[in-house]
Amino acid sequence: MIPERSRKFLQALLILFVVSGCAAPVQAPPTSLDSTVALDLYSTSTPTPFQPVANTPLPTPLPTKTPTPLPTSTPLPTYTPLPPTRMPAAETDQASYIFLVDLDYANHQLAIDETIQYPNQTGEQLNTLVLAVEPNRWMGVFRLNQLSVDGLETNDYSLVDGRMEVILANPLAVGDSLNLKLDYDLYLPWNGADQIFGYNNWQINVVDWYPFIVPHVSGTGWLLYEPASVGEHLVMDSVDFDVTILQSNGSTDLSIAANAPAELVGNGIRYRLSGARTFVFSASNGYVTSSATVGDVTVTSYYAEGNKKAGEAILNATVEAIGVFSDVYAPYPYKTLSIVETFYPDGMEYDGLFYLSRSFYDDFDGTLLNNLIMIGIHEAAHQWWFGLVGNDQAMEPWLDEALATYSERIFYERFSPGVDGVWWNFRVNDFQPTGKIDISIYQGGMFRPYTDAVYLRGAKFMENVRTRVGDEVFFAFIRDYATQMGHKIATADDFFRILYSHSSADISDIVATYFQNPH
Ligand SMILES: [Zn+2]
Known part of the structure; x- marks a missing residue:
């Protein structure tokens, strides 16, 4: 746990150094690019040198209001009932998360009923969750x-900062399931x-918003970490979601960007998402949207009025990226992908949805190699490295970040041969990165040394391995x-075990x- 003062200090660091993003936007490349990076797809490209990324000025915060407690005794609006609380036996052994969300957008408040059906797949009897x-x-x-466990209300829990521990009156045997219900x-x-996470005067972003049971690893225990000044700290199992959102004080022009297909049910919208790490959504009265399909996947870009050119460019590039990565890695794991403009000065990935900074849209120059497209491709790649293949983001962040960064290179070489060479200088070599790639977020220090080591050296490592073993072996x-490792949490040991099963080359x-x- 981190005392409030320390947390504030961390937040101050975050503001000072613009850290914690997942993609490490390029801030001040020392060289300009020639016009070979221009692409027909973005036909108005110009050879303008890349500009440093400036933080988008945030709108003046609305006056902070003391939260008005929601009337807990008032029943939720009527709605089409969800399926029976206990779902039929799952085809998989994944946990299920069922939500009924009453969204008051105008007051940025949500009243939530959450039911977790949790099968004990840990291999150990559990006395706590x-x-x-x-x-x-x-x-x-x-x-x-x-809070209730198997229908019985309980107060036998602790909740400190980001950690809740529930004491089970009846231990949960291996293979048994329980039903945890939270009303909050x-x-x-x-x-x-x-x-x-939170609201501004343009949108709400509802991410990392609900209690979830963290992964349990035999011999290690529960994987729950504190935030650091860089990187992400959450580790999540692959689970199933069934979320129904109702609007109180509903406005008819509210646009919701979620990470699953929307189904209209009664006066609500239902989202079902299977085999994902997290459910997220964003909403605004001001989103302009453009959509495209690739195979059976629908991609939707949510952006601000006036950013149509950039919003459609990242939509098109993402569609291409889904094609490339589905071909090279595995089929895209979800039915939809939402791209959402926000004020956060970086990109950030979730399953089936990623955010990109408004500054990327504002600075978009129509070329293929700029923060909007490059970071967007990076976040798209996280659908495979984070979403499909999970990892311990706190202790082994390179497993998703190095692979997502290297995926940028794979995208450029496949989609626009010739640009990948420019990408190496623009993204990696110009920074002369140093550092070991297998550091935790707590060893990361500040933004630049952390991203140099984990992201940039991570990409160089992948390239060196590829050169040593050859393309055929590398892509196999x-x-x-x-x-x-799909729908599992991969470790470095898994990475090298599978690599060495494909090649006996000495690396x-x-x-x-x-x-x-050593590995
Ligand atoms: Zn990333």
């Missing part, structure tokens, strides 16, 4: 009204430049890794160059 409750890291944001209210915080390996010198630990 540990949940991540990220919204509880903010004062006055999360208010728990009632969320009063979204103002989201300044250092966070996505990466495909096998995606398949074997010990490469590993020694890039890793602090």
Whole structure:
């Protein structure tokens, strides 16, 4: 746990150094590019040198209001009933999360009924459950009204900062399931430049918003970490979601960007998402949208009025990226993908939805190699490296970040041969990156050394391995890794085990160059 003062200090650091983003936008490349990066798809390209990314000025915060408690005794609006609480036996052994969300957009408040059906797949009898409750890291944001286990209300739990521990009156045997029900209210915080979660005067971003049972690893225990000044700290199992959103004080022009197909049910919208790490949504009265399909996947770009050119360019590039990565890695794991403009000064990935900074849209120059497109491709790649193949983001962040960064290179070489060479200088070499790639977020220090090591050296490591083993073996390996570790939480040991199953080439010198630990 981090005391409030320390958390504030961390937040101050976040603001000062613009850290914590997932994609590390290029801030001040020392060289300009020639016009070969222009692309017909973005026909109005210009050879303008890349501009430093400036933080988008945030609108003046609305006056902070003391949250008005939602009337907990008032029943939720009528709605089309969800399926029986206990779902039919799942085809998989994944947990299920069922939500009924009453959204008051105007007051940025949500009243939530959450049911978790949790099968004990840990291999150990469980006497407690540990949940991540990220919204509880903010004062006055999360208010728990009632908790029950298998239908019995209980107060036998602790909730401190982002950690909830529920004591089970009856231990949960291996293979048995239980039903955890939470009734709570969320009063979204103002989201300044250092966070996505919350509201601003244009949108609400509802991410990392609900209590979830964290992964349990035999011999290690529950995987729940504190935030650091860089990187992401949450680790999530692959689970199923069934979310119904109702609007109180509903406005008819509210546009909701979620990470699953929308189904109209009665006076609500239902979203079902299977085999994903997290459910997220964003809403605004001001979104302009453009959509496209690739195979059976619908991609929708949500952007501000006036950003149509950029909003459609990242839509088109993402459609191309889904094609490339589906071919190289594994089929795209979801039915939809939403691209959402926001004020946060970076990109950030979730399953089936990613955010991109408004500054990327404002600075978009029509070329293929700029922060909007490059970071967008990076976040699209996270659908495979984070979404499909999970990892311990706190302790082994390179497993998703190095692969997402290297995916940018794969996209450019496949989609626009010739640009990938420019990409190496623009994205990697100009920064002369140093550092070992297998550091935790707590060893990361500040933004630049962390991203240099984990992202940029990570990409160089992948390239060195590819050169050593050859393209055929490399791409067979990466495909096998995606398949074997899909919907699981991969470790470095998994990565190297599968790599070595494809190649007997000696890469010990490469590993020694890039890793602090032997593999
Ligand atoms: Zn990333």
